[in-house]
């Protein structure tokens with residue numbers, strides 16, 4: 001358990017650097033708070049290589065998949081894959097695919113009938129990768145748009161909630 005926690009936090013840092021965010025420390029604290037509480041908001045699998053294959057920077061944890069559970073009233077249990085990331089120097093070795101397959105296995109074992117995720121439109125390699133593995137592009141096939149409320153818009157909605 002301690003090892004996984006360390007890895008998640010480490011990978012949170014890796015993700016943070018990947019996304020170019022500045023607030024590494026606050027992200028790490030958030031990941032620790034939300035992933036290791038009584039009812040965790042996410043689960044995470046990490047890919048580790050033997051010491052002799054460690055990364056150029058000396059890491060043995062070289063990738064991760066972070067996911068959580070969602071629900072469809074039509075279809076039941078689902079998984080949402082929030083992040084799939086493997087260090088550049090370890091790509092093309094089947095690690096991304098293994099993480100994706102492992103997440104699918106976790107979901108199947110919990111009777112999930114779907115694995116969903118979002119990909120930015122410029123990320124052609126990932127779009128192609130998921131398509132090659134059988135993922136449907138729901139924007140193209142069903143016209144789904146991704147909607148987000150945050151910041152002042154989220155505050156406003158919450159403020160306008162009926163009070164008892």
Ligand SMILES: CC(C)(COP(=O)(O)OP(=O)(O)OC[C@H]1O[C@@H](n2cnc3c(N)ncnc32)[C@H](O)[C@@H]1OP(=O)(O)O)[C@@H](O)C(=O)NCCC(=O)NCCS
Pocket residue numbers: 083084085086090091092093094095096097098117118119120123124125126128129132
């Ligand atoms: C696209 C990406 C996820 C693929 O990862 P990868 O490490 O090259 O892929 P793997 O070596 O694990 O996968 C191997 C399998 O995927 C296939 N594959 C890999 N990249 C592919 C692509 N661009 N198009 C189609 N198939 C692809 C391989 O043919 C191979 O298939 P097989 O095992 O069935 O023969 C990775 O290169 C990448 O860009 N990562 C950046 C981070 C990112 O954007 N993550 C996703 C955010 S949603």
